[in-house]
Amino acid sequence: xxxxxxxxxxxxxxxxxxxxxxxxxxxxxxxxxxxxxxxxxxxxxxxxxxxxxxxxxxxxxxxxxxxxxxxxxxxxxxxxxxxxxxxxxxxxxxxxxxxxxxxx
Numbered sequence: 200x201x202x203x204x205x206x207x208x209x210x211x212x213x214x215x216x217x218x219x220x221x222x223x224x225x226x227x228x229x230x231x232x233x234x235x236x237x238x239x240x241x242x243x244x245x246x247x248x249x250x251x252x253x254x255x256x257x258x259x260x261x262x263x264x265x266x267x268x269x270x271x272x273x274x275x276x277x278x279x280x281x282x283x284x285x286x287x288x289x290x291x292x293x294x295x296x297x298x299x300x301x302x303x
Contacts, residue, residue: 232253234253234256234257234260234294234295235293235295236293237253237293237294237295238290238291238292238293238294239285239286239287239289239290239291239292239293239294239297240286240290240291241294242286242294243283243286243287243290253294254275254279254282257294257295257298258275258278261298261299261302278298278301278302281301281302282297282298282301282302284301285297285300285301286301
């Protein structure tokens with residue numbers, strides 16, 4: 200059986216679409232993190248890039264709670280060092296509590 204031009208194109212397009220859909224990997228699930236439940240120990244075990252992301256979020260959160268509108272990179276870096284030193288000694292404490300005790 201011979202197919203006409205348009206019909207053949209539709210079959211090729213449909214086959215291509217099916218192939219592309221089957222090759223696509225599963226969609227990544229949305230990740231939701233309850234920041235109040237992260238402990239110092241968990242935070243210290245995260246990869247550096249994840250620590251940076253969480254640290255930046257926490258910095259923004261605490262600065263906003265104190266109505267600070269200025270980003271001070273030097274202060275952020277100093278607070279990160281203080282937090283790291285504090286968390287090494289208090290691994291079971293919540294990260295939010297550790298930030299309040301060691302930085303701001």
